[in-house]
Amino acid sequence: MVSCISSLTQPQINISKFISDHHHLTLLENNCSSMKDLKKIHAQLIKTGLSNDTIAISRALAFCAVSPSGDINYAYLLFTRIQNPNLFSWNTIIRGFSRSSAPEKAISLFVDMLVNSPIQPSKLTYPSLFKAYAQLGRAQNGAQLHARVIKLGLEFDQFIRNAILYMYANSGFLSEANKLFDQDESFNLIAWNSMILGLAKSGKIEECRRLFDGMGSRRTTISWNTMISGYVRKGKLMDAFQLFEEMQEERIKPTEFTLVILLNASAQLGSLDQGQWVHSYICKNNFELNSIVVTAIVDMYCKCGAIEKARRVFHQMSSKRALSCWNSMILGLAKNGCEDEAIQLFSQLVSSNREPDDVTFLGVLTACIHTGYVGKARDYFLLMKQMYEIEPSIKHYSCMVEILGQAGLLDEVEQLIRSMPIEPDVIIWGSLLSACRKHANLEMAKWAAEHVNELDFNESSGYILMSNVYAASGQFESAIKQRISMKQHQISKECGCSLIEVNGEIQEFTSGGRLNPQVQELMMLQ
Known part of the structure; x- marks a missing residue:
């Protein structure tokens, strides 16, 4: 964990002495800056027969599970190798998963702790569990844990109470959140911020603003960011930027997250002027152009159609490009008429020894849709599954159906759909139906239309496309019957x-x- 041991040429340290001295443990913990350092220390512990040392492994586990530089999967590996994990170890791994992309694992570990361990949870265990339920949006399940907390007499613990309120607010259970909120007699900053978040996510923007204004000078950056994000979610871009101006007037320093919110808002709403203004503000105020900010800028320019500006930022920030930035650029090029360049950029990514993910392949397959590169699309689809072991999602299958369907390879489309490990959705059947119309395949069109209607009986596209297929085949009576059937079932075409x-x-x-x-x-x- 200490930087000096990252060099193999330096003298071997005395691990036993290192882990027996509390001062050195603190030094070890504070100087571990990466997983690379930690893995070297772990290897030394195994080598010297001290891999079961409770204190050392607990420190390693805490770094992996909780540190921003950690690795929750490695943390779980460490945890499973502890013969008799203590309460600290259980709480650490549960907390780590509650903050990860797999919060459901925190809940399953808690159940495992109750069923298969002699260790009983403490009041420090529960806030992480409520946070996991909040991330999953499963407050109805979290309510059972809330009942357990009440039975244990822990409902008035401030940390637990705040976590429960956040779970209800974040999941849209505002009535339950409000009951807890109203019971607090003194000002509780975390509770106020949680209520603002819940109201903003539920679209109750006026009520959200009243609560926000009621905080007065006690508002934090989190409060401001949540309120700005709420305006963006409601499409009130001007209000979001006006609030940002108020934030500056009150000398509340915006964070990277504030600016990313505004960049994402500009991207979603296609507001190039506002997006350029945020980019300019970032540069003028010397904000760090880290990978998150650079990705947000590139994504904004791509979605606003300013592909040349996106290119410029992407190429200027070569050292700051995370995979998400590459993905935004590839998808942006594919959707802005630069399909061949998107494919070239994908090749450049692979040749630079970077590993593409599912989003990368979605970008390059999107490029193939617009170019009609059937062979390339097949190659990318196989590459994704065989070399990178990425399981295709419904979106990847949708791309392949559209590419093959456009090319008139309807038998191959049918074979692909029948081999899918997941159920095709309305979009896939609709793509096939469109291809059948284009290539006048009436029998396959009927098959596709049946599935569209099964999945969503009130979906107008199945009737309209099938009517068009009949018309293209010269069967005008059948085409009229489809339109009449729509009227009889009171199904109307959604307006553009x-x-x-x-x-x-x-x-x-x-x-x-x-x-x-x-x-x-x-x-x-x-």
Whole structure:
């Protein structure tokens, strides 16, 4: 864990002395900056026969499970090799998984602890479990744990109470969250922030703002970020940027997360002007252009159609490019008419000894859709499964169905769909139906239409596409019957919609519609 031992040329340290001295344990813990250091120390412990030393392994476990530089999978490996884990070890691994991408593992470990271990949980165990339920959005299951906490007389512990409130608020159970919130007589910053988060996620933006304003000077960066994010979620881009200005006026320093929220908002809403302004603000105020920020900037420019600006940032920040940045650039190129460049960039990624993930392959398959490169698409699909052992998702299968269908390889599409380990969705059957229309395959179209209607009886696309297939085959009576059947079942075609930005506010319009309350005013601005 200490940086000096990362060099094999330096003298061998006395591990026994190292782990027997508490001062040196603290030094060891503080100076371990990477998993590479930790693995070397772990190897030394195994070599010297001290791999079962409780104190040393507990420190290693804590680093792997909780540190930002840790590795939860390695932590679990360490944990499984502890013969009789103590309460600290159980709490550490549960806490680690509650903060990971697999929070359900924290819950299963807790059950294992109750059933197969003589160790009983303490009050420090429960906050992590409620956080895991919050991440999963499963407050209805977490409520059973809440009942257990009440039986144990721990419901008034502030840490546990805050975690329960956060679980309910984050999962949209606002009534339950509000009951706990109202029971707090003194100001509880974590509870206030949790309620703001819950209201923002549930779209209750006015109520959220009232609570936010009620905090006054006690608002933290988390409070501001949550409120800004709430406005973005509601499509109120102008309000989000105005709040950001208020944040600056009150001299609350924005964090990297604040700026990423605004960049992602600009990307989702296609607001290039606002996105460029945020990029400029980052540069002028000397914010660190780390991999997260660079990815957000590239993604924003790609989604706003400014592909040349995205290219420039991507190539200038070669040392800051995480895989997510490569993915954003590949997908951005594929969706902005630069399909061959997207494929070249994928090849560059692979040749630089970086390992693509499922999103990378989604990007390169998207490029193949627009170019019609059937052979390349087949190769990428096999490469993903065989070399990188990535299980294709429904999105990957959807890409392949569209590529093969466009090329008229309908028998191959049928074979692919029948071999899928997951159930095809409406999008896949709809793609096949569109291909059948294009290539006049009536029998396969009927098969696809049946599945569209089975999955969603009220889905209009199956009826419309099948009607078009009949019409393309010259069977106009059958085409009319499809339209009549739609009317009989009161199924209407969903209107096309457009989003435009007016004074920083995103407005939605439907084809031929007059539902937007500002439609007359906005039309006069044209």
